Amino acid sequence: MGVINYLLELLFPPRCSLCGELMDAEKDKRCFCDRCRAVWEQEKQALCPGCRRDPRHCSCMPKYNKNRTADSFRSLVFYDSENVKKLIHKVKTERNAALDDLMAKELAAAVIKYNKIDNDSVLVYPQRSAKSIKKYGKDHAAQICRKVSELTGIPVFDGIKHKRGAEQKTLTAKERGPNAAHSYYIPDKYKNGIRGKRVIFIDDVVTTAATSVVSAALCKANGAKSFSVLSIARTT
Numbered sequence: 001m002g003v004i005n006y007l008l009e010l011l012f013p014p015r016c017s018l019c020g021e022l023m024d025a026e027k028d029k030r031c032f033c034d035r036c037r038a039v040w041e042q043e044k045q046a047l048c049p050g051c052r053r054d055p056r057h058c059s060c061m062p063k064y065n066k067n068r069t070a071d072s073f074r075s076l077v078f079y080d081s082e083n084v085k086k087l088i089h090k091v092k093t094e095r096n097a098a099l100d101d102l103m104a105k106e107l108a109a110a111v112i113k114y115n116k117i118d119n120d121s122v123l124v125y126p127q128r129s130a131k132s133i134k135k136y137g138k139d140h141a142a143q144i145c146r147k148v149s150e151l152t153g154i155p156v157f158d159g160i161k162h163k164r165g166a167e168q169k170t171l172t173a174k175e176r177g178p179n180a181a182h183s184y185y186i187p188d189k190y191k192n193g194i195r196g197k198r199v200i201f202i203d204d205v206v207t208t209a210a211t212s213v214v215s216a217a218l219c220k221a222n223g224a225k226s227f228s229v230l231s232i233a234r235t236t
């Protein structure tokens with residue numbers, strides 16, 4: 001181990017991304033301690049109370065997708081438990097490479113498993129508001145999407161841009177629909193880039209699906225062939 005790494009680990013010893021427990025620096029380049037790893041694996045097997053399917057196969061449509069603007073929704077886990085909520089909060093607000101890497105790795109595996117990949121496939125993410133990028137020092141959706149791109153070789157389409165609007169999470173479900181419609185747009189110079197593409201939309205969490213549905217409508221209005229949503233978590 002290099003001296004710099006040694007000093008860094010002395011100052012910032014690796015901690016479990018869920019429970020915060022200190023982990024062995026030598027053997028743990030991992031995201032979770034053994035106990036929390038088992039919790040994560042269990043979350044992936046949880047069944048939707050509505051359709052009794054796991055998060056990759058749940059067929060329930062989110063509130064704003066009743067007319068199927070987006071073609072499908074899959075996620076790694078359901079956004080129901082406190083553990084998952086805690087993890088998503090960390091993804092949004094913390095600089096945690098081990099957590100981002102694990103999420104990107106599992107999303108990449110799901111991208112390959114559940115999508116027909118060809119030269120028309122493209123990864124898309126919703127850009128975060130300037131205010132929020134300033135607050136947290138990162139655009140987590142962009143970062144994770146780029147990591148998924150590195151792992152899968154599928155290019156990223158950077159054209160879903162955020163207008164200034166309020167952050168989604170501060171709004172009620174009723175306010176989110178129209179707000180999302182006003183918050184995202186595709187600038188003219190990007191519009192040709194989405195024509196004929198099979199979009200795989202990567203997001204951290206899907207609740208009402210206002211963001212995904214608006215993005216799907218924007219992409220399809222500009223000629224996208226299909227729009228599949230893949231998130232880390234979604235509500236049941």
Ligand SMILES: [Zn+2]
Binds near residue numbers: 020036
């Ligand atoms: Zn732990």
Ligand SMILES: [Zn+2]
Binds near residue numbers: 050053059060
């Ligand atoms: Zn379901």
